Each structure stands twice: as C-alpha cells, then as structure tokens.
Amino acid sequence: MRTIRHILAPVIALGVYLALASATPLWRATLGALFPNETRILYPDVTPLGLVGQHLELVLISSAISITVGLALGIFVTRPAGADFRDVVTDLSNIGQTFPPVAVFTLAVPLLGFGVQPTVVALALYGVLPVLRNTISGLTDVSADVLESATGIGMRPTERLRRVELPLAAPVIVAGIRISVIVNVATATLGAIAGAGGFGAPIINGLVNLAPAVTLEGALLAAGLALVFDALLGGIERTLTMQRDATA
Amino acid sequence: MISIRSVSKAYARSKKPAVADLSIEVPAGEVVVLIGPSGCGKSTTMRMVNRLVEPDEGTITVDGRDVREFRPEALRRHIGYAIQGVGLFPHWTVAQNVGVVPGLLRWDRARISTRTLELLELVGLDPIRYQGKYPHELSGGEAQRVGVARALAADPPLLLMDEPFGAVDPLTRDMLHDEFRKIQSTLKKTVLFVTHDMDEAVKLGDRIAVMREGGLVQYDTPERVLAYPADEFVASFVGAERALKRLSLAPVTEALGPVAAAEGCACTVRSTASLREALARILELGATAIGVQDEHGTLVGSVSVETIVERFRRPLT
Numbered sequence: 001m002r003t004i005r006h007i008l009a010p011v012i013a014l015g016v017y018l019a020l021a022s023a024t025p026l027w028r029a030t031l032g033a034l035f036p037n038e039t040r041i042l043y044p045d046v047t048p049l050g051l052v053g054q055h056l057e058l059v060l061i062s063s064a065i066s067i068t069v070g071l072a073l074g075i076f077v078t079r080p081a082g083a084d085f086r087d088v089v090t091d092l093s094n095i096g097q098t099f100p101p102v103a104v105f106t107l108a109v110p111l112l113g114f115g116v117q118p119t120v121v122a123l124a125l126y127g128v129l130p131v132l133r134n135t136i137s138g139l140t141d142v143s144a145d146v147l148e149s150a151t152g153i154g155m156r157p158t159e160r161l162r163r164v165e166l167p168l169a170a171p172v173i174v175a176g177i178r179i180s181v182i183v184n185v186a187t188a189t190l191g192a193i194a195g196a197g198g199f200g201a202p203i204i205n206g207l208v209n210l211a212p213a214v215t216l217e218g219a220l221l222a223a224g225l226a227l228v229f230d231a232l233l234g235g236i237e238r239t240l241t242m243q244r245d246a247t248a
Numbered sequence: 249m250i251s252i253r254s255v256s257k258a259y260a261r262s263k264k265p266a267v268a269d270l271s272i273e274v275p276a277g278e279v280v281v282l283i284g285p286s287g288c289g290k291s292t293t294m295r296m297v298n299r300l301v302e303p304d305e306g307t308i309t310v311d312g313r314d315v316r317e318f319r320p321e322a323l324r325r326h327i328g329y330a331i332q333g334v335g336l337f338p339h340w341t342v343a344q345n346v347g348v349v350p351g352l353l354r355w356d357r358a359r360i361s362t363r364t365l366e367l368l369e370l371v372g373l374d375p376i377r378y379q380g381k382y383p384h385e386l387s388g389g390e391a392q393r394v395g396v397a398r399a400l401a402a403d404p405p406l407l408l409m410d411e412p413f414g415a416v417d418p419l420t421r422d423m424l425h426d427e428f429r430k431i432q433s434t435l436k437k438t439v440l441f442v443t444h445d446m447d448e449a450v451k452l453g454d455r456i457a458v459m460r461e462g463g464l465v466q467y468d469t470p471e472r473v474l475a476y477p478a479d480e481f482v483a484s485f486v487g488a489e490r491a492l493k494r495l496s497l498a499p500v501t502e503a504l505g506p507v508a509a510a511e512g513c514a515c516t517v518r519s520t521a522s523l524r525e526a527l528a529r530i531l532e533l534g535a536t537a538i539g540v541q542d543e544h545g546t547l548v549g550s551v552s553v554e555t556i557v558e559r560f561r562r563p564l565t
Contacts, residue, residue, distance in 0.1 A: 143333075143335070143338075144333070145331065145333030145334065145335035146335045146336075146337060146338065147335075148300075148331060148333070148335055149329065149331060149333075149334070149335030149336070149337075149395075149398075150335070150337070151300065151324075152298065152300060152324060152329035152331065152335075152408075153324060153325070153329050153348060153349050153352070153398065153399075154320075154321045154322070154323075154324035154325035154349065154352055155321070155352065156321050159352070164337055164339075167339050168338065168339055243339070
C-alpha cells in the first residue's frame with residue numbers, strides 16, 4: 001500500500017504540474033495581477049508548456065547520459081579489473097564538480113558551438129559525480145560475507161552483480177541519481193546562455209529587459225519541475241529503501 | 249574424496265608462504281577438520297579446493313579429477329560452501345537463499361521448492377514458519393542453520409565449512425554440533441571443516457589435521473591426536489586437559505568391568521554414553537562403580553574409575 005503511495009503521489013504531482021504549465025492564460029492573468037504596471041508579462045517566443053518541453057529535453061538527455069556513465073564507471077572501478085582506476089576516476093570527477101557551472105558553459109560554447117548539443121554535454125559531465133559517488137559507495141557497502149558466499153556457491157561475477165550487489169546498492173544509487181537530476185534541472189537554466197532554450201530563456205530575457213514577471217515565469221517553472229523530479233525519484237528511493245530494510 | 253598434493257601458496261604481500269608443500273587426503277564420506285592458530289593456512293587450504301584461491305604449486309583433485317579441469321563456477325556449484333559470517337542474501341527470503349544453488353543449476357521450480365522445504369526440515373527449521381522469513385528476522389543459530397541448508401541444497405558430495413558454527417553462543421553451538429553429526433551420519437558427505445576450536449574438532453572430526461605455519465603437523469584420528477600429540481606445539485594446542493577430552497570420545501563399552509562391581513548401586517548409564525558422562529555420574533554419586541545398561545535395560549557391565557584408568561593405560565592402535 002505504502003509503495004503505491006510513494007509512487008502515485010509524485011505521478012499526480014507531475015500531472016498537476018503539466019496541467020498548470022499548459023494553462024497559458026492562467027499564467028498571464030496571475031503574473032499580470034502580481035505585476036500590474038508591467039507591459040511584458042510572459043516570455044514572448046515560447047509558451048510555458050513549450051519551455052517545459054525544451055527544458056525536459058535538456059534534462060532528460062543529459063541525465064540519461066550522466067546516469068549511464070556514472071553507473072558504468074562506478075561498476076567498473078569496483079570490479080577487480082578496474083580497481084586501479086578508482087582513485088583517478090573519483091578525483092577527476094570531484095575536480096570536475098568544483099568548476100562553477102557558468103564557467104563550464106562559457107567554456108563549452110567556444111568548443112562545441114551554440115545550441116542544445118554543447119549544453120547537453122556540459123550538463124551530462126556535471127551530473128556524473130553524484131551518480132558515480134553513490135554507485136561506488138553503494139557497491140562497496142555490500143557486506144564481505146555476502147560477496148564471499150555469493151562467489152563461494154558458484155555465482156559468476158555478472159550474476160553476483162545483477163542479483164546481489166546492484167539490488168542491495170540500489171537505494172544508495174537512486175539517492176545519487178536524485179541529487180544529480182535535481183541539480184541538473186537547476187543548472188540547465190544556464191543552457192540559455194548557449195542558446196539551448198529552456199527555463200533559462202525567460203529568466204535571462206526578463207533580466208536583460210528589466211521585466212521581472214518574465215524572470216519569475218521561468219523561475220517558477222524551474223522550481224516546479226525540480227520539485228516534481230525530487231518527489232518522483234524520492235518516491236522510488238523510499239520504495240527501494242523500504243524493500244531493502246524490510247529485508248536487510 | 250579430496251586429495252591435496254604438495255600444494256603451496258604465497259600471497260603477494262607476505263614473505264612466508266601461507267601454505268607450504270601441504271599434502272592431505274580427505275577420504276570419501278569422512279569429516280576432516282583443519283585446525284590451527286590464526287594464519288596457519290587452514291582457510292587458504294580450504295579455499296583452494298573450490299578455487300577461491302589458486303595454488304602456486306601442487307594439485308588438488310576431487311574424485312580423481314583435477315579441480316582445474318572445471319570452470320570455477322561450475323566446480324563451486326557442486327561443492328557445498330558454508331562460512332562463519334553465513335553471508336545470507338539479505339534481500340531474499342530463507343527459501344530463496346536455500347534455493348539459490350539449485351536455481352543456478354537450472355532445476356525446475358517445483359523441484360527447487362520441494363528440495364527447499366526438505367532441507368529446512370533437515371536442519372531443524374519448520375519450513376512453513378521459516379520459508380518466507382528474511383535473514384534479519386533470524387537469530388544467529390537459525391541463520392547458521394539456513395547457511396548449512398544452503399550449502400546442502402544441490403546435494404553436493406563435498407562440503408567446505410569454514411567455522412560455520414563460529415558466531416553463536418556455546419549452547420546453540422553444542423546443539424548445532426549434535427545436529428550436524430546426526431545429519432552427517434545419514435548423508436555421509438565428504439567434509440573439509442576449518443576451525444580453531446579443539447573441542448569442535450574432536451566432536452565433529454573423523455580425522456584432525458593440525459596445521460602450523462602453512463604445514464601439516466599431525467594428521468590423525470581425534471583420539472590419537474589427544475593421546476599422542478606429535479610435538480610440543482600440538483600438545484599445547486590440544487590443551488592440558490586433553491585426557492579429559494578423550495573421555496568424551498570413548499563409549500563406556502570400552503571400559504567395561506564385571507556386572508557384580510556395580511552391585512548395590514541403583515544408578516546406571518546407557519551403553520551408548522561416553523566415558524565422560526559415566527565419570528560425571530560416578531563423581532556426582534560418590535560411587536565406586538555404576539552399572540551399564542544396554543538398550544533393553546539389561547545390565548551388561550559396570551564402569552568405575554579403575555576401569556577408566558585401565559582403558560587409558562592401553563595403547564591406542
């Protein structure tokens with residue numbers, strides 16, 4: 001029962017978010033009421049729902065890459081064959097995280113040009129660390145006795161990984177994915193600097209044109225999406241943790 | 249049968265070899281206990297049999313076939329494995345834990361579940377009550393029973409056990425020992441058992457292999473290890489009261505005196521009792537001798553301190 005609630009509530013939240021985002025007149029009315037003296041109320045080029053679409057494209061593609069790379073690297077460096085690379089990989093990814101995202105984008109543009117592509121690459125690189133770090137710590141936390149008996153009774157390394165290590169590490173890994181995706185939703189607003197659209201477009205447009213309503217439009221949409229993702233991934237994390245602790 | 253021939257193993261970061269030119273035979277259907285202080289190489293020796301550790305030199309054969317002929321996983325699926333930490337899979341039920349090796353061996357589902365229930369029964373856990381429990385709901389003793397059930401699941405002819413009853417209280421351990429002996433007397437597995445506890449070795453082993461610094465110091469029956477320790481090291485390892493330990497190995501029938509000696513003493517022991525139990529009764533009662541009854545209750549003789557001393561004076565064959 002509780003498992004269903006953990007998943008169902010965030011799905012409803014997502015529905016509400018999309019419904020609100022698609023109600024352009026509602027945005028115009030609300031922001032108009034908040035800023036009665038402003039002439040510029042909404043971002044002119046794209047509807048709120050259109051902005052959601054652009055932003056989701058950036059976040060989903062880059063997060064998919066971050067998760068894949070983070071998981072793969074995390075699994076690799078916790079295998080005997082990759083153990084030598086573990087320190088190098090975590091150091092590199094830690095250093096990567098210390099660059100401010102604005103700097104990463106400013107550097108990415110001359111290297112990769114304008115548009116969605118460089119933004120996705122920069123976001124993806126930025127999102128690897130939380131996934132990687134949690135994958136490593138989740139996998140190394142599996143008890144030595146459990147690993148020893150899995151090997152001793154005749155599981156192949158891949159069977160052991162799939163049936164024992166990953167299920168036991170799953171809650172910690174999902175916690176890392178959650179952090180990565182949430183940070184990504186916020187950081188992706190900087191993609192507008194590189195002309196990738198998304199919620200950064202109204203935020204910057206509002207700042208440049210001294211139109212606070214337009215900035216607020218982008219900020220509200222971004223905050224809402226971050227909350228929805230947080231709820232979704234938090235629900236998955238809690239469900240996994242519950243299953244594991246019901247059993248650990 | 250397991251045959252270990254001239255096996256050596258040195259770990260990378262250590263000067264001394266963990267195991268040095270060790271040879272030992274584990275006869276089919278017997279329990280051989282590897283015993284020795286920490287770091288004597290007993291666990292390494294055991295782990296070379298199922299290739300968790302690869303020897304540098306020498307060969308290990310199981311039923312005449314070199315273990316290197318098999319892929320490690322295939323080999324391990326046919327050798328039961330139980331360790332001190334038990335290492336049950338915390339995200340699986342007891343039944344899933346027990347059924348894991350049959351599952352790896354691709355048994356069909358019905359066969360696995362029948363076998364699982366059978367094994368829980370065998371290790372003394374009510375299948376109905378326990379099959380759906382998770383490891384965290386088990387006591388230490390219950391977890392170790394499940395660990396043994398998991399090792400026996402695919403009915404392997406061979407068992408490797410590394411202090412499988414180590415992490416429980418003495419009372420539970422005693423009970424697990426008795427049940428292990430009972431199970432072993434019907435299953436007749438070939439067992440290589442590692443421990444550092446001489447009482448456990450004496451109680452469970454058909455033979456005891458005393459190890460020190462990677463080598464074999466003495467390989468003999470429990471009674472002979474106690475009676476004739478090969479050197480000072482073995483003597484100190486078996487302990488000063490080794491003679492008392494021997495008492496529990498010998499049945500009263502080996503120190504039988506005439507029936508008449510126990511006349512007037514109402515007290516008796518069964519002929520299946522050990523000399524240790526008989527002596528305990530004698531001391532409790534302050535009697536000079538007590539009667540020995542067979543399973544029908546007929547007096548077949550008596551035991552006294554003198555007959556016990558006499559039994560200990562006789563050389564062992």
